[in-house]
Amino acid sequence: MTPEPAGIVVVGASLAGLRGAEALRRGGYDGPLTLVGAEPHRPYDRPPLSKHVLAGALEADATRLPELTSLRARWRLGSAAVALDRAARTVRLADGSVLAYDKLLVATGAQARPWPAETGGDLAGIHTLRGRDDARTLRTALVAGPRHVLIVGAGLIGCEAASCLRDLGLPVTLADPHPAPLANSFGTFVGGVIAGCLRDAGAVFRPGTQVKAFEGDAAGRVVRARLADGSALEADLVIAALGAVRATGWLRRADLMADPGGLTCDAACRARAADGTACPDIYAAGDVARWPIPLYEGRLVCVEHWGNAVEQASHAARNMLAGPGDQRPYTHLPAFWSSQFGINIKLVGLTAGADSVAVVQGSRASRRFLAVYGQAGRSIAALSFDQARWLPAYAGAILAGAAFPPILDATDQPRIERADPGFSPSRASASAPRPVEVFHA
Amino acid sequence: MPDEVLPDEALFTAVMNPASRADPYPLYARLRERPVARQHDGSYVVSTHAAIRALLFDPRLSSEDLPPFKRPPTGNPIRDWILNPIRSRIATAHRPLIFRDPPDHDSLRAAVMREFTIPRVQGLRPRIAREVDALLDACRGRGRVCLVEDLSYPLPVSVICELLGVPESDEPRFQSWATQLATALEPDARHDVETRRRTVAAFDAISDYMRGLIREKRRRPVGDMLSGLATLRPNGLKPMSDFDLIATAILLLVAGHETTVNLITNAMLALLRHPKELERLRADPERAPRLIEEVLRYEPPVHFRTRKALGAITLAGETIPKGAPIILLFAAANRDPARFDDPDRFDPDRPDIEHFGFGGGLHYCVGAPLARIEAEIALVALSRRLVAPRLMQDPPPYRPGASLRGPEQLAIGIDGIA
Incomplete structure (x- = not known):
């Protein structure tokens, strides 16, 4: 048998x-x-x-x-x-x-990368957002009406949460070590647009801000964040959006x-x-x-x-x-979307390594635009703010290894100017794994 | 000239020929052999599903009908006005959103979409059903129905008038203007001086009419779309200019007059040619939506639209040069065997029906939900109320348009109205 x-x-x-x-x-x-x-x-x-x-x-x-x-x-x-x-x-x-x-x-x-326990990570009121249970717990905490919400990390999750919380009318501060939101994903050239959205939505964005620790009250509830410069931010609800x-x-x-x-x-x-x-x-x-x-x-x-x-x-x-x-090799053009501040954001390709960026349709001022990222004269990624209908054409250009910028004579095309995308020079090391080990539990 | 000796570059001229109106599909099949086919006038006909899909989402495709700049634009509007006076004057005249590119197109369309809502359209169902019944009641006692004048034309007209807030009593006045303006959408219209003159006259007349109507809606807004558009204050945006408002109102009115008529008539023609399908619809009105979708694929109300290449576009082995006119032959793509199994067969049960019956891309028909509802209600009523319907003339006579294509008349013999 x-x-x-x-x-x-x-x-x-x-x-x-x-x-x-x-x-x-x-x-x-x-x-x-x-x-x-x-x-x-x-x-x-x-x-x-x-x-x-x-x-x-x-x-x-x-x-x-x-x-x-x-x-x-x-x-x-x-x-x-x-x-x-x-x-x-x-x-x-x-x-x-x-x-x-x-x-x-x-x-x-x-x-979700957790906040370390030794610097206040186990205080009540500190949330991460990755799973369904996280979302349910956080939603309950939001309904209770926190007085000061602090979001640490202005990545995709941090910005989406900030947008949502402002729609709910909650006071929000978003703190990030970079000079602009979404700086790791898009660079500061585009991140500045989201900074404007945050401002218009009534959120407080604190660039260049390092949170060192959280401090709690006698009951073990978070009351403030201690910053690297020694100052403090009041917060009775914290969302640690530190990546994964x-x-x-x-x-x-x-x-x-x-x-x-x-x-x-x-x-x-x-x-x-x-x-x-x-x-x-x-x-x-x-x-x-x-x-x-x-x-x-x-x-x-x-x-x-x-x-x-x-x-x-x-x-x-x-x-x-x-x-x-x-065994066939896996070929894939990475793509993702986000929605925040009423804007549909979509990216195709990888921005890592980009040395230039150009708005090729629309304008940053209108918050409706298509930006292309280039590396060594080649187009490597395309980002849409409310212009996703054109992305297939740019995705095709990226797959074909087209020169930067890939498409000229488009509708609503401004004079194309190459700019510095504004990625932090330490980006490569910042995205490398930190020695925090999390087990599949 | 027999088809087989036609050179590839003359195929579209043959499509335009009224003799091809009843059955242009063999010409379309030949055009599809070259997905991007240059014609002798320098235009490019695009006729396969894949090529049209790719082009619709190409940012170099333009719907602007403006003449090119005589001198390169400077970006300074006042300087441009001085350097290019004629172009600048046309640019600020009434141009509806089907002839506009982003970003202007997008804000105009957004304004229309705020008013053309699904609840508003769905709310018209009882009104459409009443109108259909009344139109069919009026045919009692006759041995035949002339579908276009008895139903397909008056139904969408009365619905668009109601939706926009145009008094239906004024309809006889703008019927001929609408027909004339629809003629102007055909590619050969511009070549003919007399057609151009009449189009301009119709445009002036309908503009004057709309200007007056809009003034009234501003003074006393009611619940209709024109009142909504005339008093719209979008968030943080400036209200629509009078030029844009008039152009938009005319567009919606003309579209309401000249397109749904083809959808309803083409659908009934297809059903009379496929009596089994007519029988199945009568037995099961739930079949109407999929039937309408198949009509939109098989005999769409609009066969093609024209665009322009803002830059050189390479597609399917052909390079369309900058500035060249492009004809998107939707009706040919709808019969592309590379996309649809057995494409020349009328089959409402086909599982894959992604058609270009309402165009596609950013200019996708704003009235699609309304057209679907009107056609659905009309077809169900026709299948139930016409007693022993039969086609009196096949093929029927066609209207002259090659783009907005449909029968001029569809005579249906009946034994009565149920």
Whole structure:
């Protein structure tokens, strides 16, 4: 009697895990399929959490993702994977159970970077925003009517939250070490536009501000933030929007190229062992995967965006079902969107490494524009503020490696002037993993 | 000239020929062989689904109907006015948003969309149903229905008048103006001096009419769209100028007169040619929406629109030079076998129906939801109330327009009105 095959185990039951599992079934995989999720929830959608859910327009529970294919899967929800044994081909879960696999898809995603406990991170009133439960808790705290909300970190989540909170009429201060909001994503040239939106919306933006610690009252509730210059900011509710760390803690002893910056893969989405060889039975997709992106000279990137989770998971699933001689490289043009201050923001490409930027349609003053980022004379990214209809043309130009700027003689095109995008010189090191380890728990 | 000896560069001239009106589709099939086909007048006909889709989202595609600058623009409006007086005068005259580019187009369209809301359009359903019934009641006792004059034309006219707030009693006055202005949308209209003269006269007349009406709406705003547009104070934006307001009102009125008529008539023609589909609709009115979508693909009310290349555009192996006119042949893309299975078959049940029946891109028809509702209600009523309908003449006579294409008349023999 042959033993029953262990089948495929997908660790991570969010967007990438779900879409990967669906792609496996659509690809004809008929064997056992198990999805492991740290949270007790079925897969849900995250983008609405920092928008409609905070605003109260959507219940946190109403964000469940549609399941597009019949999965016929075993769900192991509410029990995180805590260890991987590659030799035995098993995954151990927090509840002590052990799952055997023939092939493994790692889709554990990332977690909000927490504020360290030793500088006040465990005070009541300090929130992060990553999961459905975070959003529900934060929404409840907002409804209670905080007197001073401080958002630390003016990235996408910080700015979306600020926009939402101002719509709710709450007093908001947004503090960031950079000179402009969204400086890491877009540079200060474009970030300045969001600074104007924040001002018009009545939020206080504090550039160049380093928060050192939070201080609480006798009951252990946050009352103020202590800044690097010694001054203090009153705050009875804090949102720590410090970015994410990849959930790779459970892979610590698996002898893979994994650290809080991600799990390194080869071009075919196969996880790399510590010695650099690709594991034929372990694939990764979504926020957790660090992969060589062909469009940008094979640079290793984690693309923490919705579209990548869907596309990379489908691609990994395809390769998992294909033979070793038919492993196709993953080519993807990164893209993401945000909505804040009534503006639809979309970016295609990667801005990292840009040495110039130009507004090619519209104007920053009108807050409706298309900006293209260039590097060494080549167009590498295009950013739209309420002009997304034109993005496909610019995406095509970026894929084709077009010169910078890529499209001339467009409608509503100003005189094209190259500008310094205003990325901080320490950007590369700032985005490198900091030594804060978070486990997939 | 038989089709097979027509040179590729003359295909669009053949499309314009009234003899092609009843069945232009074989010409479209030949045009699709070259997705971007240069014509002998220097224009480029774009006819495949993929090529049109790519162009609609190309920022170098312009709808501006302005003559080119005689001298390069300086960016200073006063200097430009002095250097390019004729162009500048045209630029500030009445030009509706279908002939405008961003950013002006966007603010005008946003203003229209604030008024042309889904609840407002949905609210017209009972009113449309009553009108359809009254128009069909009027045909009682006759052995035939002349669909265009009995229903397809008067229905959208009365609906757009109601929506805009134009007194329907004035309708006979602007009917001929609307027809004349629609003629001006055809590409050959500009070449003919007499057509141009009549178009300008119609435009002046309808502008005077609208100016008066808008003045009245400003003085005494009521709940209609024109009152809304005339008194609109968008957030932080300046109100619409009188020029823009008049141009917008005329556009909506003409569009209401000249497009939905084709949708309803083409749909009924398709149903009479496919009696099984007519029978199925009668049995199940829920089929109406998908039926209308298939008509929009199979026999769209507007076959093409023209644009201009602001810069050189390379597409499907052809480079369209800067300044060249571009004809987006939507009706050909709707029958592109690379996009639709068995495209020449009328099949309301096809699963994939992403058509260009309302155009696409930033100039996508603002009236689409209204047109769909009107056609849906009209077709359901026709399927239920015409007793033993049959086509009296096939093909029917067509109106002259190649772009706004549809039957001049559709005579339907009946045994009565139910």
